[in-house]
Amino acid sequence: MKTRICDMLGIKYPIFQGAMAWIADASLASAVSEAGGLGIIAAGNAPAEVVREEIRKCRELTDKPFGVNIMLLSPFVEDIVDLVCEEGVKVLTTGAGNPSKYMERFKENGIHLIPVVPSIAQARKMEKIGCDAVIAEGMESGGHIGKLTTMALVPQVVDAVSIPVIAAGGIADGRGMAAGFMLGAEGVQIGTRFLVAKECTVHQNYKNRILKAKDLDTVITGNITGHPVRVIKNQLANSFLSAEKEEMGKEHPDMARFDVLGKGALQKAVKEGDMDHGSVMSGQIAGLVKEEQTCKEILEDIMDGFNKLTKGLE
Numbered sequence: 001m002k003t004r005i006c007d008m009l010g011i012k013y014p015i016f017q018g019a020m021a022w023i024a025d026a027s028l029a030s031a032v033s034e035a036g037g038l039g040i041i042a043a044g045n046a047p048a049e050v051v052r053e054e055i056r057k058c059r060e061l062t063d064k065p066f067g068v069n070i071m072l073l074s075p076f077v078e079d080i081v082d083l084v085c086e087e088g089v090k091v092l093t094t095g096a097g098n099p100s101k102y103m104e105r106f107k108e109n110g111i112h113l114i115p116v117v118p119s120i121a122q123a124r125k126m127e128k129i130g131c132d133a134v135i136a137e138g139m140e141s142g143g144h145i146g147k148l149t150t151m152a153l154v155p156q157v158v159d160a161v162s163i164p165v166i167a168a169g170g171i172a173d174g175r176g177m178a179a180g181f182m183l184g185a186e187g188v189q190i191g192t193r194f195l196v197a198k199e200c201t202v203h204q205n206y207k208n209r210i211l212k213a214k215d216l217d218t219v220i221t222g223n224i225t226g227h228p229v230r231v232i233k234n235q236l237a238n239s240f241l242s243a244e245k246e247e248m249g250k251e252h253p254d255m256a257r258f259d260v261l262g263k264g265a266l267q268k269a270v271k272e273g274d275m276d277h278g279s280v281m282s283g284q285i286a287g288l289v290k291e292e293q294t295c296k297e298i299l300e301d302i303m304d305g306f307n308k309l310t311k312g313l314e
Contacts, residue, residue: 001303004164005133005187008112009091010065012036013303015177016135016166017295018191019069019093020143020281021045022270023202026054030061031199031295039295040067040093048079055087065091067114072097085109093135096144100129116168118146118153120160127161134161135189138169142192142230142283145169145220151183158184172285174305181310190302192283197295205273206280213286224248225258232280236265 005014015037017029021044029039041058043051051068058066068089070080073096081102084092092106094115099106106113107130116135117123123134136157138150146153150169158165167180168189180188194200196207209232221240222229224247231237240261247253262279269278293301 003186005166008132008164009038011038013299014166014187015299015302016040016067016093016168016187016189017194018141018168018189019067019095020191020195021071022266023195023200024069025201026057026061028194028197028200028295029054029066030058031197032194032299033058033064033066034062035294035296035299036064037295037299038065038067038091040069040091042069042071043074043076043080044071045074045076047076048083051080052083052087055083055089067091067093069093069095070099071095072099081105084111098125099131103129103131114166117157118148120153120156123157123161123165127163131163133164133166133187135166135168136185137189138167139220139230140170140284141168142218142281142286145228145230150180154180154183154185170283170285172283172288174302174307174309176285177302177306178309181306192286193289193298194295195282196289196292197298198292199295202270203273205275206269206278207292209275209280210282210286210289211291213282213289215284215287217286218282218284222258222262224253225255229279229281230283232275232282232286234278234280235276236261236279 003014013036017032017039019040019042021042024042029041032039041054091112112132114133115126116137136154138153139145154167164186166187167185171188172193177188195210219233220228224244265279268274269280
């Protein structure tokens with residue numbers, strides 16, 4: 001399949017694996033890349049040496065292109081920027097901030113920069129500073145989200161910029177990919193379905209919860225903090241929502257309360273398998289995810305569905 005994204009990055013399929021913090025490691029990223037997509041290692045809030053180890057592991061497992069995601073609010077962001085340049089990483093995605101201050105270094109090191117954007121204004125800004133493409137992510141996605149749906153966001157971003165657009169949020173199969181392409185995207189990013197990939201090292205309890213999920217099982221927490229997050233409903237999510245309701249009416253809400261609630265919550269879910277008190281991040285599309293498969297099987301299934309739907313279309 002040929003798109004500008006495939007040509008730019010040297011990948012077989014225009015499918016990115018979502019950069020899920022604590023989850024998207026060398027095991028998952030290398031398997032996605034080896035199968036023809038673009039695997040992405042999530043730096044999250046990890047220190048540089050941890051990320052370096054994952055990059056080197058990934059190179060041992062595949063010789064195909066892969067990327068690294070930098071969370072620009074990370075306390076280690078400067079170190080991670082130095083690291084990706086030192087290690088010769090050629091594809092970066094970014095989130096939670098503006099990468100403009102690092103653009104010159106990225107360009108000097110031949111790095112393709114593809115930020116996640118939640119709005120048309122952000123997409124235009126990223127094109128202006130020299131980004132190679134953008135990931136337009138709708139609020140159907142898991143984890144930190146924006147305000148627009150994928151259906152509304154993607155075509156507007158496509159019309160607003162000339163660089164390639166990757167659609168993200170609520171995509172898990174060939175139908176979702178075809179829909180993204182019909183909206184003008186030249187690639188898609190998928191997170192939730194890769195949570196249950198056999199090569200994904202997330203706790204089995206987490207995988208089982210995704211596999212059992214129904215259409216209405218996700219909820220948005222954190223609106224009061226300005227950083228809304230989509231998660232699977234559980235005791236932690238209920239505690240967040242109750243706290244938000246209590247603090248919303250106060251003249252001076254206790255924001256520290258939410259820091260206490262959320263501290264270590266993602267690690268509890270991902271590593272310990274705590275489905276009650278952990279943050280079980282997931283997209284709304286979890287209800288479509290019904291079986292564990294290898295990354296190769298997932299990618300082939302998506303492409304098979306996409307090709308059947310788009311055969312004969314121009």
